[in-house]
Amino acid sequence: MRLLNTTTLTFEEFHDSRQVNYSILSHCWGQDRVDPEVTLQAYLSDTYNREGQGWRKILRCCNLSKERGYEWTWIDTCCIDKSSSAELSEAINSMFKWYQDSSECYAFLDDCDLNTLPNVEEFDMHERWKQGMDARDVANIETFSRSRWFTRGWTLQELLAPREVLFYSNTDLLLGTKAELASLLSYSSGIAQKYILDPDAVRAASVAVRMSWASDRTTTRVEDVGYSLLGIFSINMPLLYGEGQNAFQRLQHEIIRTSVDLSIFAWGINLEHSEPCSILARDPSDFRDSTVSCIDYSFFTDIVAYSITHMGLTITMRTAMLFAHLPLVLATNASETIVLHMRRHENNRWYRHRLRTLPRPMSLQHSFLKVLTKVVTASSRTIHAAIGFHGTPQPIAPYHPHFIEERRYRLRLRTFVGLLAGAFVKLPLMAMYVSQLTVLAVAKFGSGGLGLGLILVSLAAAGATYLRII
Numbered sequence: 082m083r084l085l086n087t088t089t090l091t092f093e094e095f096h097d098s099r100q101v102n103y104s105i106l107s108h109c110w111g112q113d114r115v116d117p118e119v120t121l122q123a124y125l126s127d128t129y130n131r132e133g134q135g136w137r138k139i140l141r142c143c144n145l146s147k148e149r150g151y152e153w154t155w156i157d158t159c160c161i162d163k164s165s166s167a168e169l170s171e172a173i174n175s176m177f178k179w180y181q182d183s184s185e186c187y188a189f190l191d192d193c194d195l196n197t198l199p200n201v202e203e204f205d206m207h208e209r210w211k212q213g214m215d216a217r218d219v220a221n222i223e224t225f226s227r228s229r230w231f232t233r234g235w236t237l238q239e240l241l242a243p244r245e246v247l248f249y250s251n252t253d254l255l256l257g258t259k260a261e262l263a264s265l266l267s268y269s270s271g272i273a274q275k276y277i278l279d280p281d282a283v284r285a286a287s288v289a290v291r292m293s294w295a296s297d298r299t300t301t302r303v304e305d306v307g308y309s310l311l312g313i314f315s316i317n318m319p320l321l322y323g324e325g326q327n328a329f330q331r332l333q334h335e336i337i338r339t340s341v342d343l344s345i346f347a348w349g350i351n352l353e354h355s356e357p358c359s360i361l362a363r364d365p366s367d368f369r370d371s372t373v374s375c376i377d378y379s380f381f382t383d384i385v386a387y388s389i390t391h392m393g394l395t396i397t398m399r400t401a402m403l404f405a406h407l408p409l410v411l412a413t414n415a416s417e418t419i420v421l422h423m424r425r426h427e428n429n430r431w432y433r434h435r436l437r438t439l440p441r442p443m444s445l446q447h448s449f450l451k452v453l454t455k456v457v458t459a460s461s462r463t464i465h466a467a468i469g470f471h472g473t474p475q476p477i478a479p480y481h482p483h484f485i486e487e488r489r490y491r492l493r494l495r496t497f498v499g500l501l502a503g504a505f506v507k508l509p510l511m512a513m514y515v516s517q518l519t520v521l522a523v524a525k526f527g528s529g530g531l532g533l534g535l536i537l538v539s540l541a542a543a544g545a546t547y548l549r550i551i
Contacts, residue, residue, distance in 0.1 A: 082231070083180060102152075104154045108188070118138075139159060167406045174317045180243050185245045185247060188246055188249065190250055192252045197215065199221070201268075204265070224269060243259075245258065246259040247259075254272045290372065296365045306328065326363070344375060347412075359432070363451055390465075397463050419436065
């Protein structure tokens with residue numbers, strides 16, 4: 082980690098960000114190509130504009146850090162050698178931790194010319210908070226919430242990772258700290274206050290919710306849409322600038338590999354796709370307004386296991402029959418049931434059709450029967466879902482109703498024959514059970530118990546056979 086001395090303006094390398102107290106800068110890169118930011122190469126070669134906004138920003142950060150008692154500071158424009166792919170990869174993979182380990186973070190909102198910000202304890206979607214408030218205060222809040230800083234991809238982790246963030250206007254006026262402005266920051270970013278105030282709570286949020294935080298944020302490079310979220314999901318992966326949208330796909334692959342949260346599939350609720358669609362999202366905007374909590378494996382989910390393979394996303398699920406359309410229950414809770422509808426095509430791949438939420442939960446009787454069937458039958462199937470695929474037309478597999486009925490009967494017949502064959506294989510064990518039940522029945526009920534024992538054994542065998550077939 083390369084830090085800048087706030088007094089001498091020289092650099093020094095530190096191998097552990099925890100061994101030194103340092104400040105860190107959060108800002109939006111300037112868009113003026115005539116007056117660019119000061120990079121490390123420009124700084125070392127002394128070819129930067131000393132009157133430009135980039136150099137003034139560095140001096141502002143150093144002076145502020147020195148005033149607040151910090152000898153070292155980190156600024157992304159000049160503390161990373163972006164000509165070295167290895168150093169750039171290390172910096173991006175470590176950036177969330179560097180912000181988290183900093184003593185203070187200074188957020189420069191260069192498009193906010195404000196003097197004061199009113200204190201609003203709670204914001205509501207109906208904007209009742211505006212009632213009785215001075216028009217100038219309302220305008221200041223709207224100016225703050227519309228700052229470009231809240232629309233950039235990289236500033237998301239810069240808001241969540243540090244424990245202490247100080248927000249400054251373009252006139253170097255301190256607008257407040259992260260704790261003081263928590264309600265306003267939540268209103269401006271769409272992130273719940275508990276995640277803003279506690280960096281450790283970020284990891285407890287579901288994959289879908291964390292993706293939704295980035296749904297309205299943009300980056301200059303397409304690849305940075307995925308790279309800027311590495312720290313949010315505790316993911317480390319190599320950077321391949323030039324891969325385009327595949328960076329976000331690789332991020333989702335890594336999340337699937339390291340997480341068991343099924344909410345990664347819960348995007349685009351109630352959005353129906355007219356064309357074949359990947360089971361994975363195209364970009365974070367697909368998760369907009371998602372409030373799906375963490376979904377773990379349970380008896381109420383149809384998915385048993387899943388992994389990325391050369392065939393796509395290989396899913397093992399609890400279901401006995403596979404037809405052209407497949408509804409997969411992702412989660413069932415007290416308020417809703419989330420169902421992912423898949424559709425099979427001629428290439429024998431499964432594509433996402435839509436995601437639905439059913440407002441009413443399943444009845445207790447339905448839930449009990451479903452759990453009982455899963456326990457008794459223990460049947461599962463494997464499918465291969467397409468990934469990284471959006472919009473290319475593929476013909477739907479032509480399954481006629483008569484064909485479906487024929488497959489159902491064939492499957493049941495094959496299952497029944499398999500059960501009979503298994504019963505003959507285990508005939509000695511079954512004979513032992515039958516004899517023991519018969520002896521107990523005769524001892525309890527006398528000679529009439531023989532018939533009763535045989536009836537009970539027949540009913541048990543028939544019931545088990547039926548549950549295995551359905």
